Amino acid sequence: MTSPAAVGVVGLFDSPEALLAAIPRVKARNLGALNAYTPYPVHGLERALGIPRSPLGYLVLAAGLFGVLVAIALQGWTNAIDYPQVIGGKPFFAWPAYFPIIFEVMVLLSAFATFLGMLGLFNRLPYLGHPLLASDAIAEITRDRFALSIEKRGEHLDLHAAEQALLTAGSHSVEFLFPTVVVKEKKPEDLPFAAFATISLIVLSAILAGWAWHWVIKLFPELPPMAHMLAQPRLDPQEESLFFMDGRAMRTPPAGTIARGHRPYPFQPDRDxxxxxxxxxxxxxxxxxxxxxxxxxxxxxxxxxxxxxxxxxxxxxxxxxxxxxxxxxxxxxxxxxxxxxxxxxxxxxxxxxxxxxxxxxxxxxxxxxxxxxxxxxxATEEQLAAASKGLVFEEKISPFGRNDRDVSGRNDSQEKKP
Amino acid sequence: MRPSETRVPGWVFMMGGVGLVGMALALVVTGDVQRFFANWIVWLVVLLTLGLGALFMVALEHVVAARWSVPLRRVPERLASLLLLLVPIAGIGLLALLGSRPLYPWAAPGALEDKILAGKAAWLNPGFFTLRVALCFLLWWVFYAVLVKGSLRQDEGRDAAFARRARRHSVLFLLVYAPTITLVAFDWVMSLEPKWRSTIFGVYLFSGSVWSGLAAITLGVLYLKKQGRLPGVGPDHLYNLGGLMFAFTCFWTYIAISQFLLMWYANLPEEVIWFAHRSRDGWGMVAILLAVVHFAVPFFALLSRDAKSDERRLSFMAKWILGAHALDIYFLVMPSLERGVLLGVMEISAALFFIAAGVYWAARSMRMGADMPTGDPNLAEGLEFHL
Missing domain, CATH: 1.10.760.10 (Cytochrome c-like domain)
Structure with a gap:
């Protein structure tokens, strides 16, 4: 035995047919966990290895249906409950308009569930360094060879028997697998901390970015990415509009009509x-x-x-x-x-x-x-004196040293100053 | 492979007879010619879209050089023979109804006094309409002869060049199929409400056409497989048929929603009128039923991997899909009459008769040629197909 630390044996085959033929013969010996490595998907491999159907589909289905519910709830709540607004004369809960978002969110959550579920739950990542990656066989497998490995299941693996099993099954080249250097140095106990540190870093950077963005938007509202909120196609008071004959953006209701939310007004201009x-x-x-x-x-x-x-x-x-x-x-x-x-x-x-x-x-x-x-x-002198009695003047200073209360150029404390 | 073993079961004749008598009785007792022809249109379109969908699958296989479907190809080839006699016979009825003018508003007397209909008269007039119908049938026959008869000749070893030629002609057929099925949708169905138009309507009918074609192919494959006439065709072949049916369930829904959503959004009177006719007088319930029957049930029933290759479930869902397709066409045609939900002796008799006629024709067609395209050089590779 070259090393007592070997955790598996891998044998190479020349064709997918040879690999498929070898699997039942090795499987019958029941020496350890069987795994196959191929340069491309080989039909019938799962069936031969006895790999059960992945439960991932159920996870994806659940995530997709959850996405449907989330999208309905999000749109229904924002459009019909939190900020009801009539859009295009449609009802508040305008369900046909929700279809595109429902579809997108369903696809998004299904994709997340597929990808993360595959990586995390079923591939058991992070898996730092598979023994096969340190072998000589990997170069062959990624080129044009098909490999079958017997890996340690539980405590014991009879390396010699495994080697013999692979050779008798038709493998032309057998190699022992050793734990990789990475796995040796990274103890499994370190993993929770590494995961914790990574997640913390992501959360912290998200918080930092959010805080910075909050202040950027607050202090520089006219900065290009946000400027579209300032430049809107709506017509402001006193604005000119080329759309109307008289050039005025401020429209009065047609004679004899009253806008929604207004009441008839009984008094005439000037006379009353x-x-x-x-x-x-x-x-x-x-x-x-x-x-x-x-x-x-x-x-x-x-x-x-x-x-x-x-x-x-x-x-x-x-x-x-x-x-x-x-x-x-x-x-x-x-x-x-x-x-x-x-x-x-x-x-x-x-x-x-x-x-x-x-x-x-x-x-x-x-x-x-x-x-x-x-x-x-x-104001009279007396009024000012009475009003300013007991007042303490203080300037509110923003982090950038700009008095953000005085946006209009008018001083609020005019009433109070003597 | 013993093609002559296909026997048309006795209940088909009984069903067709009952349907025929029922239709005749209903027509004579009520004298309701309009309703009779509306049912005629429904089933003409159902059978036609099914046959065209089958021929489309044949052409698609040639175009993309699919291998998995080669062992199954004789089934759609046989089903496409619906276009050969059955549909043309029904098409003659379509032309006959133009003469009696009870159904299409643009063909009714006095239609030209309407400004909009007069504006469309250059396209919607009986002469040009007949010409288009005849042209469509002619084109379909030509491609049926080229693709299906050529495939049969290939089996006899008399046409070695067929494989290469089929591909070119299939490309041509796809180019013909798109405008002709659009013509069917626009002329035969959409012009029932000639003031309404929807540019996606042709695609809508296309989705139903391929969907029902796939369901019929699945039923045919399962039927032959049960008789042991498709040796080597396994669950993986069925899985592909199931997957395609599932895909076209989603595709139809996508097109139906696209059509509805844009019109619902814009809310233009000349557009929403079609949906108004389909949400009043009880048709709203039919619309919901259609969403359940045509989308929800097939979607969830065909979602799982097992369902796509399980023979019993596939057989059930294929029949379900054919029924849903008929309901879809019924929902396209009937509300245009603005007479409420029509479901009586006439509708049931028409359904019995045309289903019996379709089953009879499909069963008879199963005698055509060998059960597999034995002359196709790719047959062996198709039988090897595994997921």
């Missing part, structure tokens, strides 16, 4: 200004939530003309002839909420009606915010 101010009351509380929303509405729709401070210094080009109202005049400050709401709704002079574009809550919120703007520009 005073009446509307008397009869309408602001239904919204002056809460922080309302004011934040009102500011957003104001800065989106009103500030282009009236300015971010409401002083009538327009942000549009000076070529624009009309002079928007300064909202801090004594006259406008005295208007009741209802009158401001009325002007927003039906327009005034050059100012178009915003009723069709903004919900009632939007407009009432903007009225509240307008009051805050007026207060900020016309």
């Amino acid at each position: 200004d005073e009446k509307a101010g008397r009869l309408l009351a602001n239904p919204l509380p002056q809460s922080e939530k309302v004011l934040v929303h009102g500011r957003q509405v104001y800065e989106t729709n009103c500030a282009v003309c009236h300015g971010l401070l409401g002083d009538g210094k327009k942000m549009l080009s000076d070529k624009y002839m009309a002079q928007p109202a300064n909202l801090h005049t004594a006259r406008i400050r005295q208007y009741p909420d209802g009158r401001l709401f009325h002007v927003m709704t039906v327009g005034k002079g050059t100012m178009p009606a915003y009723g069709p574009f903004l919900s009632e809550d939007d407009r009432w919120s903007a009225v509240h915010y307008l009051r805050v703007l007026q207060q900020s520009q016309n």
Whole structure:
């Protein structure tokens, strides 16, 4: 015996027919685990070796059906439950539209199950270094020879008997198999740690990449990969549109119609200004939530003309002839909420009606915010002193040293500074 | 191999007789010519697609130089003979119904007053329609003669050059098959609703054609194998037939979904009207039934590896598939009449008669030539086939 450490014997055959003929003869001796190695798939080999049908198919079927359920649940939940949205006049749960995704997810999970299941569960990877790889026979097998091996099953393998069995079965060249160097150095006990380290590394890098990406998107929203979120085909307020005859993107509903979610509005422009101010009351509380929303509405729709401070210094080009109202005049400050709401709704002079574009809550919120703007520009010394009492000024600094609160160029602390 | 042993069982004649009497009675009692011809169309298309599907498989084998199917090739060759007499006889009925004009709206009196139908009159008129039908049959006969008769002559050792020629002619046949089955789909079925159009309709009928052709081939192979007339044909050959039936189950579903999904999405009135006719008046239930019968059941029944080579299961599924194909064609044709789900003495009698006629013809055809193409040089290699 050359070495007591040999774990198997491999014999080479010249043709698949010789290999298939040898298998039953060697198998009858029942010396150890039989395995065949061929340069290409040989028909009937599994049957001859008695390899049972792989259960992988059931795993793939389960994964595929699971994929179907996942895809239905994902689309149903996002489209019909979490963010219901009418698309193309279809019902929220528009199941025919789900077919392509259902199919794709089914295929994806089936493919994962096939690939990972084959590697992990049935090939028992990671298998660091099969003894055959260190043999001389492997070069022949990957070229044009067909090999049959008897490998150690359990504790004992009668190497001599195995060698004889292969030779009598017609093998012309027999070789002992030894454990490879890799297997010697890597103890099986090390494997769990290696697997743990690998998985941890993947998870950590995913977390790191996600964290970095989060900040990149937050700080540089106009960076090319994300820019498509900024440049959308939709029409923004005050934008020009070549599609319509009058060139305006902001469309008013056809005469005699009311948009979904809106109510008929009883007051006429100009004529009913005073009446509307008397009869309408602001239904919204002056809460922080309302004011934040009102500011957003104001800065989106009103500030282009009236300015971010409401002083009538327009942000549009000076070529624009009309002079928007300064909202801090004594006259406008005295208007009741209802009158401001009325002007927003039906327009005034050059100012178009915003009723069709903004919900009632939007407009009432903007009225509240307008009051805050007026207060900020016309506060008395006493009011400022009272408001700033006990306040601590602090700058919020982002990791990149940029004050990300002050995006609009307007200073929030105007009210508070003496 | 004793081809003359094929005897047509007695129940086929009884079934055909009952069907014929039933059809005649229903026609005389109700006088419903439209319904009679609608059933005629259904079964004409079923038999035609089946025969064409068989001839397609013959041509496919020659084109791709398949070896595994050589021992089985005589079965599709024999089944393709459906195109020889049975389908043309039914085709004469198709032309006859043009004369009585009860079925196709574009052939009805006064059709030309409709602006849309008048616009399509250059294509949809009885003269040109007849010409197209005749042209289709002529082309199919030519290729049947070239491919099937040539194969029979090869067996007798009189046509050594057949193997090489068959390949070239099969390529030609595939080029003819695609437009002719599209013509069948567009002319015979789609023009039942002449204002509706679907460009994928030809592919739809093609998928059903090959699917039903494969099922019929499987039944024929199992029948001959049971009689011991296909020695050497084993489970691996059957496995391929099962696999192909499974594949075309998915292919049909893919095409059917493609047709439905795009029209459902766009929701254009002139397109969805066809599906509206197939979701109202009880047809919605038939549509669901079709999805189950034509996709879900064959898909899961043929999914496992064992099912594809198990003779009993394959035999059952092949019959199931033929039934599902008939239901599919029924679903294509009948709702166009806009008369609700029609299922009565007429439909059952028509089914009995045409199934009996098909079985009779298929059984008779099993006497044609040797059971295997003994003259084919690749026969031995085909018998050696293992997965």
